[in-house]
């Protein structure tokens with residue numbers, strides 16, 4: 590009985606120590622963000638009639654950042670825009686096939702606190718699932734969805750116009 594109690598106390602202490610170690614002073618190291626999405630009817634549409642999903646993120650540091658778009662179903666294409674102080678967008682990067690296969694990969698010099706819009710697009714019009722990976726320099730990733738009642742056509746170039 591008493592040895593069971595000692596054992597239970599030791600176990601509780603061990604769990605407490607592990608939990609405290611996990612807190613590690615409060616601030617966790619930034620991690621990459623992975624998002625599973627799908628291009629399909631109802632998404633934003635670019636000038637070349639392809640579907641596009643929009644994501645906003647914020648740089649956590651001034652460093653090179655990377656976004657990868659992977660898919661087994663669509664020919665991935667990525668655009669990155671920098672959000673200006675006037676709210677407008679400036680295109681800073683675009684890529685078709687720098688990832689493996691037809692995957693897209695963009696690298697750009699992120700500036701701490703700056704907001705970027707990443708557009709997950711495809712080279713040809715088509716529906717399909719994809720995975721986006723934002724490197725750890727980019728955080729607070731949020732999707733910008735079209736409003737239900739609104740126009741979903743989006744200004745800005747499509748993949749074929751970028752080539």
Ligand SMILES: [Ca+2]
Pocket residue numbers: 664665666684685686691692693712
């Ligand atoms: Ca591609």
